[in-house]
Amino acid sequence: MAVFGCGGVGSAAIAGARLVxxxxxVAVDVDDxxxxxxxxxxxxxxxxxxxxxxxxxxxxxxxxxxxxxxxEAVGQPEVLEQAFFxxxxxxxxxxxxxxxxxxxxxxxxxxxxxxRGGSLRPSWYGDCLPERDFPLxxxxxxxxxxxxxxxxxxxxxxxxxEAAFSKMTRGDVLxxxxxxxx
Numbered sequence: 001m002a003v004f005g006c007g008g009v010g011s012a013a014i015a016g017a018r019l020v021x022x023x024x025x026v027a028v029d030v031d032d033x034x035x036x037x038x039x040x041x042x043x044x045x046x047x048x049x050x051x052x053x054x055x056x057x058x059x060x061x062x063x064x065x066x067x068x069x070x071x072e073a074v075g076q077p078e079v080l081e082q083a084f085f086x087x088x089x090x091x092x093x094x095x096x097x098x099x100x101x102x103x104x105x106x107x108x109x110x111x112x113x114x115x116r117g118g119s120l121r122p123s124w125y126g127d128c129l130p131e132r133d134f135p136l137x138x139x140x141x142x143x144x145x146x147x148x149x150x151x152x153x154x155x156x157x158x159x160x161x162e163a164a165f166s167k168m169t170r171g172d173v174l175x176x177x178x179x180x181x182x
Contacts, residue, residue: 002026002058003043004083005073006034007168008151008175009096011041012126013071018042019145026061028054028082031171040150049082058086067091075099081106084120091118096126151175 001017003010006029017025018041026045027038035046047057059066068091070083075097083093084106113120140146153173156164157180164176 001069001071002028002054002067002083002086003038003071003073004028004054004079004086005071005097006031006038006043007073007171010034010071010073011037011151011174013073013096014038014041014043015146015150017069019140024061024067026058026067026086028058034171037174054082055085062088069094071096073097075103077103077106081108084108084112084116087116087118089117093118093120094123095121096123152177155179157181 001013001022001024003013003017003025006014006027010027010029011034014025014027024045025043026047027035027043028047028049029035029038030048030050032048035043035048038046045057045061047054058070066086066088068088070087070091070093072080072083072093072095075095076099079097080093080095083095087093137146137148141148151174154164154176156176156178158178160176161178164173164178167173168176
């Protein structure tokens with residue numbers, strides 16, 4: 001598996017890949033702090049895409065085959081294109097990064113789309129069914145198999161929410177948890 005974008009969503013994808021036994025998990029990001037965190041979540045390889053070509057790096061980590069699943073967790077057309085070319089011929093690209101309304105799919109030659117097989121699909125909120133999935137996640141946490149605490153960078157009060165969003169946008173925190181105090 002390769003995960004393009006290692007913020008909160010990408011880190012969750014990495015943790016999930018490790019949980020289900022993925023043997024090669026490549027984390028791709030532009031921020032070394034996020035890549036360091038990705039290793040802690042279970043990435044076996046990290047790629048800073050400002051210093052090396054992410055497609056070549058993913059292919060090198062997979063003996064030139066590409067990955068079975070590529071997660072695009074950024075919401076940028078150029079990153080979706082990287083994920084597309086980093087997957088195996090029968091692989092799947094899952095876009096979980098949220099694009100802006102004016103963004104368009106990458107300009108891929110149709111023969112590339114057709115000739116590479118596999119699939120390209122979106123995932124809205126992880127295709128989660130809370131009534132089914134939340135109890136499972138809680139049980140995995142209780143068993144010590146899913147380290148949800150690692151996602152929490154800071155605990156804040158309601159007055160600090162705006163500053164927390166700024167920190168998240170800058171990449172200074174993974175997630176801030178708001179605690180309501182009486």
